[in-house]
Amino acid sequence: MSTNLVDIYVSEVGRRLPGKTRSDIQAEIRSILQDMLEERSQKSGKPIDEELTLEVLKAYGSPEKVAATYIGERYLIGPRLYPVFMLVLRIVLIVIGVLAAIGLGIAVYQTTLTPLNAFETILRAIASFVASAVTVLGNVVLIFAILEWALFRAGEKIEVVGLPKEKEWDPxxxxxxxxxxxxxLGDTIAEIVGCFAAIVIFNFYxxxxxxxxxLNGVFGSGNxxxxxxxxxxxxxxxxxxxxxxxxxxxxxxxxxxxxxxxxxxxxxxxxxxxxxxxxxxxxxxxxxxxxxxxxxxxxxxxxxxxxxxxxxxxxxxxxxxxxxxxxxxxxxxxxxxxxxxxxxxxxxxxxxxxxxxxxx
Amino acid sequence: MLHDTNTLDILCNIQYTAINGEHMTNESFENVILELRRGVIVLAVLSSLNQEQYGYSLIKSLDGNGLEIDQGTLYPLLRRLEGQGLLQSAWRVETDRPRRYYVLSDEGRQLLPRLKEEWAGIVSMMKKIL
Incomplete structure (x- = not known):
């Protein structure tokens, strides 16, 4: 029973680790847990049973926490890009909002307004704004996540060696x-977003x-x-x-x-x-x-x-x-x-x- | 009666603030201690690995010397130091089950005296400052 719990625990930690290092870290954690079990059993004079196993696992920490200590901090969009991400997002959402307002204006202009279809028109405008906002949000996040990945990899190469390199920085x-x-930064990222949007729209939509x-034809026909x-x-x-x-x-x-x-x-x-x-x-x-x-x-x-x-x-x-x-x-x-x-x-x-x- | 209640309230408030203030100071104190210890862990670990040790024995020996390290800090740190080339490790079967033994690499051995020198420098510098 106790070995079984250790097995489940180790596989739960492994599930949250990247494949490359998984089996190695799992083997190490298993070995450490066995060391802890043996030591505590000797100290207390009790056999290695379920109670002791639970105590040791509790001391070692939840699988999520343990796995996190091996992975370190990772960001989808990190602190370097976050301010620019928010800036681009705000601009893009404002643009969509303005476009939605224009669309609503055109629809209202072209429709003979009755209380019922006015309500429908506004609802429709809101729905279309929400739909495009979600799509755009997704695309912006995707682009920034790719940028973050590229920047993170570049940064990693520089920071892995903690000591200064022989070739020193020249003022x-x-x-x-x-x-x-x-x-x-802002201009460059805005340009990336713009070019990406242009590629997607002109090639695929x-x-x-x-x-x-x-549009009034649609509202007029009621469908x-x-x-x-x-x-x-x-x-x-x-x-x-x-x-x-x-x-x-x-x-x-x-x-x-x-x-x-x-x-x-x-x-x-x-x-x-x-x-x-x-x-x-x-x-x-x-x-x-x-x-x-x-x-x-x-x-x-x-x-x-x-x-x-x-x-x-x-x-x-x-x-x-x-x-x-x-x-x-x-x-x-x-x-x-x-x-x-x-x-x-x-x-x-x-x-x-x-x-x-x-x-x- | 009303007067008494008010006095009690004020007294309670003062006591609450005092306890709370104390708590905050303790927390800051703990944080600073943690930061200080975090800085010395790498040096302590490298110094202890002149002779090879497995993870749990290392944590016990450091603990024996008064340096308590969280397991969640030590084991990933050992892997990172190995990744940086300062340590090397090998699995070995002893008393019927495998354990991972860590020891200083050649690079680590070269670095350690310089780190110790640096540490001595920090200690004498801090003595002057404190």
Whole structure:
């Protein structure tokens, strides 16, 4: 009976340990418990029975506690990332909240309100806000957990050896750590989240980029509970746009890789600056191709006229939409160019004086 | 009567605060002692492992010298020190069942005199400060 209890105890501890070290730690705990049992039995002159076993196990502590002492502290999102995680989460939740409010506004505008469907509309808006908030929360946690894992592994390599390394820290390297060369944690993580969201949305859920002009149709027909299946959906972006998606995905993916690298290093280097310049050049090329190629909007004057019912308004709206797209693409080109110029100037100002200083 | 009750209340309050205050001081005291001991455990363990010992015998011998170490602290610490290369261990069957024996590794042996020197330095420094 007593051996049995020790067996169960040891396997309960093992269940909470990582597979690599499990059997070794289990064997050690078993051996220690037997030592304790023998010693206590000799001292008290009592045989090793259930009572003594219970006493020893009680002294050794609960399996959860014992296993925890071997594992140490581990975080899904650790104290270094937690403030940024909360910041990103707040921003993202505010954005979703604003979008939900806009959606509610559109639904209210398009529906002839009666007390009953007003209630339904609001309930629906709240439900959709909660649903997207939960999804986004999940994705943000996932991204941060991956970041934490990457940072933890990087930190582990540095901290395993407690004694200082032979190659000592050089205060002159501080010159390279000027504020302009430091990686901005918040910006970088926001960019990772943005790129990740873009990859997921454009590759897996392209159907959500569009709008539903006749939400009132759903409410009117009374089958809103069925879901969005019955809603007329107008895609916003054309086939021509989706042709660029593989290239854009590559850019977003490389941007995430570069950002993770930057987070691990904490400051910009020659290679990461060149990497960023390369990505920005590709950005400019894609934006230029979009400007010169066929329209990336799936909406035409005809489709707008049939939706709105007013040809004049449709033409005006279409001109505005096209203008907005052109403006956005030009802004992206200008923004990328500024980034390239800034990167080059920082490469020059941060690297050259430092080398001169070392030589003198 | 009312006057008496009030006096009693005040007295109780004073006593409560006194007991509570005492309790807090004791807790802080225990915490500081724990912190102090935590710092010396590694050195005590390394010094005791010039000759090989198994976990339970080590905990008993340290206890015999007045250093009480929680089992949940010692055994994981032994594994960590082994992981850092300061200790080495081997399973050996003695009196019909296996025990894990720990002993200083070559690296640990090289490090120990330096650690002892450091400790002597800390002691003389603290004597000056205290």
């Amino acid at each position: 002159r390297s501080l010159a390279k750590l000027s504020p302009t060369n430091q990686v901005k 392209p159907q959500i980029i569009g709008f539903t002009p006749s 809103w509970a069925v879901g969005f299946g019955s809603v007329t959906f107008t895609p916003l972006l054309s086939q021509a746009f989706f042709y660029y998606i593989p290239y854009l995905t590559a850019v977003w993916g490389l941007t995430i890789l570069l950002d993770i690298l930057l987070l691990r290093m904490g400051h910009w280097t020659l290679m990461t600056r060149i990497g960023l310049i390369g990505l920005k050049i590709v950005n400019i090329l894609i934006a230029a191709l979009m400007l010169s190629g066929p329209s990336i909007l799936a909406i035409t004057i005809q489709s707008l006229t049939s939706t709105i019912g007013d040809a004049q308004a449709a033409t005006t709206l279409m001109t505005m939409l096209n203008g907005a797209v052109h403006l956005a693409l030009w802004l992206s080109i200008v923004g990328s160019s500024i980034e390239i110029i800034r990167s080059i100037s920082r490469l020059v100002t941060n690297n050259l004086p430092h080398q001169v200083a070392v030589k003198s």
